Amino acid sequence: MNEAAPVIPVVSYARISADTARDGHGVEDQHKVNGATAARLSWTIVHHYTDNDLSAAKAGVVRPDFEALVKALKAGHLPDGQPVRGVVVVADDRLTRRAGDYERFVDALTYEEGRLYADAKGPKNLYSEDVESMGLFGVVISKMEVRKMQRRARRSHRARAELGIPVGGKRPFGWQPDKLALNPEEAAWLAKGAREVIAGKSLHSILREWREAGVRTINDKEWASRSLKLALWNPRLCGWRKHNGELVRDANGVPIVGRWEPVITPKEWMAIDAIFSARVGPNVKSGGSVTDYRTPSYLLTGILRCGKPSADGPICNAPLRATARPDLSGGYLYQCPSKEMGGCGGTGRNGAKIDEFVTEAVLAKLEERAARTKHADDEWVGEEELARLTKKQRKLLQAWQEDQISDELFFPQNQKMEARVKELRADRTRHVLNQQRAAEVTGDVRERWTSGQLDLAQKRALIREALHAVIVLPVGGGGRRPFNPDLLVPNWRE
Structure with missing residues (x-):
C-alpha cells in the first residue's frame, strides 16, 4: 500500500498596488494564482500574507505582512506554531522591488536547508548562487523601471505646474469638481x-x-x-x-x-x-511678533514676566501664570510659578488691575502707530537689490551654460547669490506680513476692542504687536499694598 504524500506547508504572499487595482486585478486574484501554483506542486498553503496598496519600491514604506513573512520564515513557523517550509508568489516583483528587501527575504528563507520557493512559472532554488544573483538582477531592473516611471511622473507634475493646470485627485476644499471654479x-x-x-x-x-x-x-x-x-x-x-x-x-x-x-x-x-x-514650539514668532496656537483664558498669560531679583543678581524672568482668586476684586491673580515649576514664587499681582493698565497703555501705543502708518511709505526697500541680483544670477547662469565660465567660478558665485536672494525674499515676506498687520491696527482699534469686535486671541495678537513683555516688579515690604502701575515695566517693540 502506497504511503500518502507528505504535506508541505507553505505561505502565500500577495501585494496589490494602485495601478494593479486600476487594471481590474485584486489580492484575491493573486492568491488564486498562488493557490493553483501550490496545488500543481502538491504544496499546501497554510497562511495568506497580504500588503494591500503598499509600494515595495519606496524607501520608508513599511509592509507589515512582508515583515511578518520574513519573521515567520526565519523562525520556521507561524505565531501559532504551524510549520512553514516555503513561499509561493505570483511574481518576484510582487514580493520585493528593493535589493535590501530581497536579500533579507532570501536570508530568512535559506536560514535552514530544504525551504521551497515558487512563482507562477514554477519552483526556484534560492540556495543556488546563480538563481539568487538572477533574482537580485531582476530587482535592480525592476527598481530602474520604477525610477523611470517616477521621473516621468515628476516631469509631468512639473510641466502641469508650470502651465498652471490642476493636478489629479480629489477636488480641493473651496473649489468645484473641475478644480477651477470656486464653491x-x-x-x-x-x-x-x-x-x-x-x-x-x-x-x-x-x-x-x-x-x-x-x-x-x-x-x-x-x-x-x-x-x-x-x-x-x-x-x-x-x-x-x-x-x-x-x-x-x-x-x-x-x-x-x-x-x-x-x-x-x-x-x-x-x-x-x-x-x-515661523511657527516653532507653542508660540509663533514672525517679524518679531508672537501669535498663540491656543488662546489662553487670560489676557496677559505668557506676556507678564517676574521681575524679582534672584540671589545672584539677574531677575527671575519666569512667565506669570493666572490663578482664580474669588477673594480679589476681578477674581484672579497673576503670580510667578513655584521653584519646582521653574519660577521663584515671589511675585503676585491683581490680574484685573494689571489687564486694565496694560490694555490702556497698548491702545494708546497702537493709536499712535496707526496715525504714523497713514503717512508711512509702504514700499519694500529691498526690491531694487532683489531685481538686480535676480538679473545678475540669470546672466551668470547663461554664461555658464554657454561655457563662458568654469564650474569652479560659477557654483560658488551662484550659491552666494542664491543665499542672498532667499534672504531678500524672506525679508519681503516679513514686510508684507507687517503691512497686513498694520492694516489691522487702524484708528478705530479702541472702539473695536471695547465693543467686543475682537476676541481674546486677536487682542493678545495686538498686544504682541506692541509689546515684547511686561516686567512685574515685586511690591516689597510684605502684606497687601495698593496697586502701583510704576511697578509694571513695559518692554515696547520699536
Missing part, C-alpha cells in the same frame, strides 16, 4: 479663516468656529487643526502652486499663476506663509 460657500469660509489668521486669531479659535457652524471637509469629516492649517497655508488660495515644497516660478523668479479662481490676494497669502513658516 462660493466653502471659498467664503477659506477667505474668512485666512484673514482671521492674519488678524491674529488662533487656529484653535477658527477651528472651534468652523465646527460649531457645521463646516465639513470634502470627505464630510470634521476639520482637525492640521487639515485646517494646511488648507489655509495652501498657495492655491491666491492662485499659486507649490511643487516639491517650493513655489513654482517662471524664469524671472515670479510665481506662476494657475488657471483656477483665487480666494485671497498673493499679499495675503504671503502674510499667512510668514506666520506659519
Whole structure:
C-alpha cells in the first residue's frame, strides 16, 4: 500500500498596488494564482500574507505582512506554531522591488536547508548562487523601471505646474469638481479663516468656529487643526502652486499663476506663509511678533514676566501664570510659578488691575502707530537689490551654460547669490506680513476692542504687536499694598 504524500506547508504572499487595482486585478486574484501554483506542486498553503496598496519600491514604506513573512520564515513557523517550509508568489516583483528587501527575504528563507520557493512559472532554488544573483538582477531592473516611471511622473507634475493646470485627485476644499471654479460657500469660509489668521486669531479659535457652524471637509469629516492649517497655508488660495515644497516660478523668479479662481490676494497669502513658516514650539514668532496656537483664558498669560531679583543678581524672568482668586476684586491673580515649576514664587499681582493698565497703555501705543502708518511709505526697500541680483544670477547662469565660465567660478558665485536672494525674499515676506498687520491696527482699534469686535486671541495678537513683555516688579515690604502701575515695566517693540 502506497504511503500518502507528505504535506508541505507553505505561505502565500500577495501585494496589490494602485495601478494593479486600476487594471481590474485584486489580492484575491493573486492568491488564486498562488493557490493553483501550490496545488500543481502538491504544496499546501497554510497562511495568506497580504500588503494591500503598499509600494515595495519606496524607501520608508513599511509592509507589515512582508515583515511578518520574513519573521515567520526565519523562525520556521507561524505565531501559532504551524510549520512553514516555503513561499509561493505570483511574481518576484510582487514580493520585493528593493535589493535590501530581497536579500533579507532570501536570508530568512535559506536560514535552514530544504525551504521551497515558487512563482507562477514554477519552483526556484534560492540556495543556488546563480538563481539568487538572477533574482537580485531582476530587482535592480525592476527598481530602474520604477525610477523611470517616477521621473516621468515628476516631469509631468512639473510641466502641469508650470502651465498652471490642476493636478489629479480629489477636488480641493473651496473649489468645484473641475478644480477651477470656486464653491462660493466653502471659498467664503477659506477667505474668512485666512484673514482671521492674519488678524491674529488662533487656529484653535477658527477651528472651534468652523465646527460649531457645521463646516465639513470634502470627505464630510470634521476639520482637525492640521487639515485646517494646511488648507489655509495652501498657495492655491491666491492662485499659486507649490511643487516639491517650493513655489513654482517662471524664469524671472515670479510665481506662476494657475488657471483656477483665487480666494485671497498673493499679499495675503504671503502674510499667512510668514506666520506659519515661523511657527516653532507653542508660540509663533514672525517679524518679531508672537501669535498663540491656543488662546489662553487670560489676557496677559505668557506676556507678564517676574521681575524679582534672584540671589545672584539677574531677575527671575519666569512667565506669570493666572490663578482664580474669588477673594480679589476681578477674581484672579497673576503670580510667578513655584521653584519646582521653574519660577521663584515671589511675585503676585491683581490680574484685573494689571489687564486694565496694560490694555490702556497698548491702545494708546497702537493709536499712535496707526496715525504714523497713514503717512508711512509702504514700499519694500529691498526690491531694487532683489531685481538686480535676480538679473545678475540669470546672466551668470547663461554664461555658464554657454561655457563662458568654469564650474569652479560659477557654483560658488551662484550659491552666494542664491543665499542672498532667499534672504531678500524672506525679508519681503516679513514686510508684507507687517503691512497686513498694520492694516489691522487702524484708528478705530479702541472702539473695536471695547465693543467686543475682537476676541481674546486677536487682542493678545495686538498686544504682541506692541509689546515684547511686561516686567512685574515685586511690591516689597510684605502684606497687601495698593496697586502701583510704576511697578509694571513695559518692554515696547520699536
